Structure formats: structure tokens, C-alpha cells
Amino acid sequence: ASNVAPLIHLCQKLVGVVGLEIHAQISSNSKLFSGSPVCFSAPPNSQVSFFDASLPGTLPVLNRRCVEAAVMTGLALNCTINKKSLFDRKHYFYADLPAGYQITQQRRPVAVDGVLTYSFLGGKKRSQVVRKHVQIKQIQLEQDSGKSLHDDVHSQTLIDLNRAGVGLMELVMEPDMSCGEEAAAAVRELQLILQALGTCQGNMSEGQLRVDANVSVHRPGEPLGVRTEVKNINSIRYLARAIDYEIQRQIGVMQRGGTVHNETRAYDSKSGETIPMRDKEGLQDYRFMPEPNLPPLIVFEDNATLPPGVDSSQVVVVQKIKEGLPELPSVKREHLVQAYGILPEHSFTLVNEEGLMEYFEEVMKATRKEPRKVIGWVMNELLGQLKQQDMSVSQSPISPAALAELLELQETGRVSSSGAKQVFQVMWGSSGKTAEQVIQEQDLGLVSDATQLHNICQKVVDSHPTEVHAIRNGNAKVLNKLMGLVQRELRGKADPVLVMEILKQKTRGGGC
């Protein structure tokens, strides 16, 4: 939000209003209404049943796993689960929608009125955890469409129906957000929750999680402005950029006295801009009608409300799902703070970065070092390097065990802390080398041989009578200068604690 602030001031406080429509592909073995497999890269049209191809005489049969996934997700987002929900048809013509309609839940979705709590690091130094909420209007089950590949050369579109009929959860988030950063943080938290639940793998680049942003601007207190829908956003980073661009664009339009048009725009990652989408024939009218082939979907509160003699494979029980919910990210963060005594902002980053928490806990298992100090290494040295080279935690050339070894060596005085940082850099560049190896090769091991240290200290003391005199007269700070000289002699490999002791002894008076 920091780059919008000066603009807001200029434009008499026009602020952005952002709502999100998210389609999460349900992680299941088969499709929502057919027994076709669900799999990412399969040969075109190899996972299509007669129903998926919309051949006459076929009927939808609901997949229980998809219902459970929707209920689980609804519970994790504090929704009210509708015990009775309904299916509808949403009609429009497009080549990748063979039936000419999509089965969705427009009237009564399976879950409503939830809330997503999310955080991001804000404040001046981006080190403060800022917590926000966004209302979840509803979660509904619906079919995915097939995929269209546009072949402009031959002026045709190639259709692959593998994805047609895959189960989706559509989550509608109210326009409670005001900028790209908030939307990105909300989606990241949702991604973590869905992954923890196992209901959706949440990979945006593979299309498992698709986000469309509804963006408008207005002056606070006044009615909402005209909104545009922004599509074609393939990552969380682009989501923030697209929204911020669109807010600025709309503010610019308003500033110039123009009006914002209610339209759909596509985000172009290359230029960082949103451009109007062609092929949008005015306002669509989907002619919603109830799906005549599906009775209402009933889910039961608990075992007590089950009708007698019912087959357990034919019912979804909310209580059972509630009891089976895994640990959610917010709880995980709390546990980390409790267990290790680390700061909330660190715990936030640990959970936020894929694999980082596991990495940290692995290191903690293998070292006696204090958690807060280990965090420093993980956040600064490790994460810093990863970010600089745009790598993920799983790609780190230094394994948790290797880092733990280095930290242990530092703890036991084998290497100084600045030495350890040097060792880390060398280890990063030469994968597989252990800390001990690097220390030996680079001769970075701390000198703690008493005799050697004494000799060098004596040499320095003998050759700097003025400084020694100053120390004896009470100016203890000069000790640091002598320490510096000793370190230079030893090329930084002197154990600072030992050296200080020896120097103090020697300058106390009377020599050694």
C-alpha cells in the first residue's frame, strides 16, 4: 500500500476497494459429477467420459469427496454450513463448455458467511505483523470447464476436455480489501489453509487456484465506484501488481474527469498493465435454472441426526469432518512462538515460506543453539540468499543438517561468528562440503591455543606501550584497539573471548 499513499493524497483520498472471486480446484481422484480421473498433464481428451463430453443420455453423479472438501473448507473458514444446498445450471455458449451450461450452486451454496483472518508484515521496517479480516460471502461447488488453446495461425481454437467437469470450490470474498498487498496476503493465507486441509493443492501457476479481482475506487464514506474485473493473474506476486495497477489506473481516469467502465480486463505480466478483454458481448444473462437431475444436497450435523439404517458412504456428517480438521496455519504459528520463544513476525515468515518451518525445526533438532539465534541464521543468511537468487527452500544447497553442524561449531568456539558467516557463503557455493571441511580448507578455525595466543598478545602489548599506559590509566576502550591488532595478526581467527581475557591480564600491570 505504500506506493498508493502519495497518490491518495494527491487525488483527494480516492481509495481502492478490492473483492476477490477465487476458484480452487478440488484435490480428488475423480471429477465432480463423473468417474473420470483428475490429473494435471495428461494427453488431450484422454480423461473425458461421455458425461464430460455432454453426450445425450448421460447424467451427473455427485462425488462424495468433493462435498467433504467443500464442507471442510467451509469449516476452516468459519462458515455456516447449509444443511440443504441446491444445484443450478448457468447457461452460456463457449466451445470448452460442451453442455452449454455449467452446473453450479447459485441459489443455495454449501457454505456461507465465513471469515478469513490473514496477516502481513507491515510497519516501517516491515517487521510488524498486521492482522486483517475479510468476509467470505459463500463457498459453492461447481464444474470446471475444458481448456481452449487459441491457434491464431490457423484461426481456430483447440479444445481439450480433460479439465471439463473437474470439481471446483468457488470462494467469494467481500470487497473488504483496499490494495494489492492485502489481497495477496489474503490469498496466501487461503493457499496455506487449503494446502493444510488437503482440499486443494493451491498451485496458481498450474491453475489449481485461480483468482479474479474486482477493483473499484471511491472516497471513503461515499458509495462504491464502478468496478472492473481483472483476470489472467497467474501468481500471488502478479495479483498484487495487477490490483495496484488497476487502482492507479482508475484513480487516473477519475482525476482526468473520465468515468470508469464496468468491464473485464486482463493482466499482462510483461507490461504490468491491465488491458480490456475483447470478446465480451455486453452483460451476460446466464438464465439460471435449477438442475433438474439432482435432488438437494443434504449434509447432516452429527450422527444423532442421521436417518436410521442409512449407509455411511451415503452421508456427509459435519461433526465428523470438524473433528478431523488438521492444524491450520494460524495455530501452527502460535505453536512455534510457544515452543521456541521466537517472535510472531518470525513465526509468520516461517509458516509463510514454503518449507521454511520444516527446515528450521530440522536445524533445531540437531543443534544446542538458542532458537532465537537459529532464527537469525535462517531469516538472514539462508532466506536472504534464497531470495536473492529467487530459489525456494527445497533448492537450498545447504541442508538443515549441514547448517546445524556449522552452528554447533560456532557454539563450541571452533569458528567465530564472522568466520561462520564466511563459511556459510563458501558452503553455499560448493554444495556438499561440510562446515568442518570449509573451515580447514579456508583456515578459518579459531585459534584457541593458549601459548600461541599468549605469545601474540605479548608481542602486541610489548610493541604498544602508549596504549597499554592508557589502559592502565583507566581507558578500557583502548583494549579494543589492541584486540583489533591481535585479530589482524591472526587474520580474524582469534577467539575473541580468550584474547580479551589475556589482554586484560597482560595490561593489568606487571605483565605475565
Next chain:
Amino acid sequence: MSAFRLTGLCSCRGVSLKVIESSCNLSRNRRGCLQRPLLNGTRLFSSHSLNSKVNLNIIPADLVDKLERLALVDFRTKEGLACLEKAIRFADQLHLVDTSGVEPMDSVLEDRALYLRNDTETEGDSAEELLKLAKNTVEEYFVAPPGNIPLPKREERTAMLKHSEF
């Protein structure tokens, strides 16, 4: 505008207006209500009927156009439009029924349990059979035009379909 379903009325040629009796829901008993609606019988099909708002020219042309685009049906001629009007008026009879306090029925299956399938792969290996159905395929893909082809304007359509069977 009352909700109407025209799925069977594409080429309106003297379509009988006696259909859909059982859709009327008079009694609380949902099952087997197949009686004729109890209306003031003689006024059923007269053109001065219940809804004086509804007369032959009342459906705006752009609404008809919009319907044609959305449903890809064609009302083509004056007769087609008249058929549409009659169908609307017929369906409007539903307004005479007092449905206060009655839950709408949208599926005759509403008292059936919705069958839930186990999440296993049981089908989907039909690429060859399905692709055979298409005139045009390219390397196992179905081929479609580059985008939705916009429906030609009414005048153009009339010209195009002048010699059609209907």
C-alpha cells in the same frame, strides 16, 4: 416477467397449448397432482383474459432478440412471435394459484436422497470414440472457431434462412 421454459418451442408451428398441466401445484400434496387447474374455466384461452397487459405487441423486439442470442432459438416469423406470446400467457396462469406459505418445487426428485459416489476412477478412457464424433480434430484436440461467432443481425438471419425448411 414470469419464468418460462421454451426448450421445446423452437419452431412454433401450431404447438398445442394443452401441455404442462401437472406443473400446477394447487394442493399441499405434492405427489400425483394431475388434475386440471381449477380456474374460471371459460376465461382460459380468451384473448381478453386475466392479464390485460399481455397483448400481441407487448414483447419488446430487443428482448426477443436477446432471447434468440442467449438460447440460439429463432422466432423467425410473426406466427412464431404469436406463439411465444400465447405461451407466456398460458404460463401466466400460474399467477392465479395461491402459493403463499408453500415451498417452491424445482425438482420432482426433491424427496429423494442425492446419491453420493465414491471418489474412484471408473471411466474417462474414451478419447478415440469421442474424437471420432467430431468432423474436425487436430492431434487429439477438438477444433472450434477462434471465438464465439456473433449471431448475425436479424435482417441478415432472415436473408440467410429464407430458403430453409422451416
